[in-house]
Amino acid sequence: MSRAQQPSRRTVLTAAAAVAAALAGAAAPAAAAQRPTAEADDDPAQARPVDYRAWTTYREWRLGSARGVRAVAGSRPGVVIDTPAGRTDYTDPHTGTTATWEYAVWTAPVHLLTVPATEVVASWNAHTPAGTWLQVELQGTYSDGTTTPWYVMGRWAAGDQDIRRTSVDGQGDGKSGISTDTFAIGDASTGLRLTSYQLRLTLYRRPGTGLTPTVWRLGAMGSDVPDRFTVPPSTPGLARELAVPRYSQEIHKGQYPQYDNGGEAWCSPTSSQMVVEYWGGRLTPEQLSWVDPSYADPQVDNAARFTYDYQYEGCGNWPFNAAYAATFGGIQGVVTRLVSLADLETLIAAGIPAITSQSFLASELTGAGYGTSGHLMTVIGFTADGDVIANDPASPDDAAVRRVYLRREFENIWLRTKRYNASGKVASGTGGVCYLYFPARPAPHQRRALEAVGVR
Incomplete structure (x- = not known):
């Protein structure tokens, strides 16, 4: 997206x-x-x-x-x-x-x-x-x-x-x-x-x-998520940050335009690749040999190619991303909805990052610097104040990918089902959609966390 x-x-x-x-x-x-x-x-x-x-x-x-x-x-x-x-x-x-x-x-x-x-x-x-x-x-x-x-x-x-x-x-x-x-x-x-x-x-x-x-x-x-423009505020319950690799989609702009016009639209596969590598998924030089050797982070180009939906003409097909993640040995991937930031805290506490889908105006997410009709980013933790730490692929380079977003703003843009777009018209929100990638054989505490958010 x-x-x-x-x-x-x-x-x-x-x-x-x-x-x-x-x-x-x-x-x-x-x-x-x-x-x-x-x-x-x-x-x-x-x-x-x-x-x-x-x-x-x-x-x-x-x-x-x-x-x-x-x-x-x-x-x-x-x-x-x-x-x-x-x-x-x-x-x-x-x-x-x-x-x-x-x-x-x-x-x-x-x-x-x-x-x-x-x-x-x-x-x-x-x-x-x-x-x-x-x-x-x-x-x-x-x-x-x-x-x-x-x-x-x-x-x-x-x-x-x-x-x-x-x-x-x-x-x-x-x-x-x-x-x-x-x-x-x-x-x-x-x-x-x-x-x-x-x-x-x-x-x-x-x-x-x-x-x-x-x-x-x-x-x-x-x-059946109820229609809502706002969601109730949550109370912070965790301070932890996971060491998830950071990749920018923006450095791939113009690369392989046959896959949704290049990196500008690669937020979904870029996020997927971050979490795949967090769980130890790696591509071989042979698998990456098709990518121009002058391109940095060729694994992101690979993720775009192998999540691309030829009808949708994009890399943002949700189940195709989960299926891509599971092609790496020892990783499972699902598409689900979570209902609160407490769900995300439960997962982060167990060492499980989450890829969230949201839409927002630039004024609705302080520090993002852009607005979007659909964007994926990876939640990797929470600050001591309860704010959301995200690896946001819509960043100018890999070093800038880590962002901290205000808790109240983030939970609202992610969990709502209705919003106003830049033209003032009512549009939809995803209502908490996320990708969860986790081990094929989760540890007991990871299994309990997944079960707590409805995944087994």
Whole structure:
């Protein structure tokens, strides 16, 4: 996402959902699957307006409906292609190339949302060797008892040689629609909500090979954050700063303009790369060999290339960033919403930074020096006064990336759902959206912190 003041390519979610919902019909699913019985939730309903649910364990993978896939155990359980369910042709809309693929399908049990949702964002962690890719879909049930189509939430590969990773525009049924990576009710003021959903995972490989994607985590965040221009102030509870690498997106301005016009718009992959390296993720010289050797921090260029969404025409697809982070050994990535700065303090206390998404005028965030219709930065700690310490990639160079932002200003621009833009018109806020990257095997105190903010 760009720090520029003009509207970002991720349009206002509520408006975009209303437009998308007016479009009839959704893309046909790649393969049919039966609808299993709804699962029972292990946790009681909580007051949080956010419900993140993921499938990660061998037992959970075994509970799904499988057509040509099998669950694998081990230190990082997942699902892989076993005996393909069939073959299908896929024409890549961004290259025009048609190819035949073998596929297999895993469908999650129905998840009953503890919070009937106005928005849902799926995310996943997977390994897709060359010659493989995957598709994630979502189908839900509305509070009026009707059912959504199967919506494509993303077509993804870690690389960009077999297919171009892409979101899918033009999906809607008159009640809801997909805005890049987000399912949204078209008019939440009617009271309509999504009460349950299923996720469907289709794994693809070149015919006649033994290749397979491996998916370790598949989940979705449903939420119903109330409309609000301001949020209640919080009380400081922590003073700590994490040693997260600092990278500027601005020093990449003009580099590889085919990836969203170069570094000016690379706040999301730049933030992702900071946290990936905090957790020990490193790229080899061979992986970076495609980058012009005269460019500083070539790993940021790499992150931009491999988070780029060819439909959205940008690097700010939320689940694509989480999936990129998880391509590094030992790292998991999720997209969720947090509800307060206390949530961030809980994570920082456990050594877990968070990448937050926010929009604001220059006058609303003291010291930023810019306004934005959508921007990602990395929260790395809190001062003794409770102010937010952030690695802000919209800085002139790496040395200037560390910023301290006033607590009250930061929590409001991040957690609100409504704001006034530079033209004085009502626009949306993200309502606490963030990326969380953390170890594949969290330490006990990290696990407890993640569970405290609704992630397991």
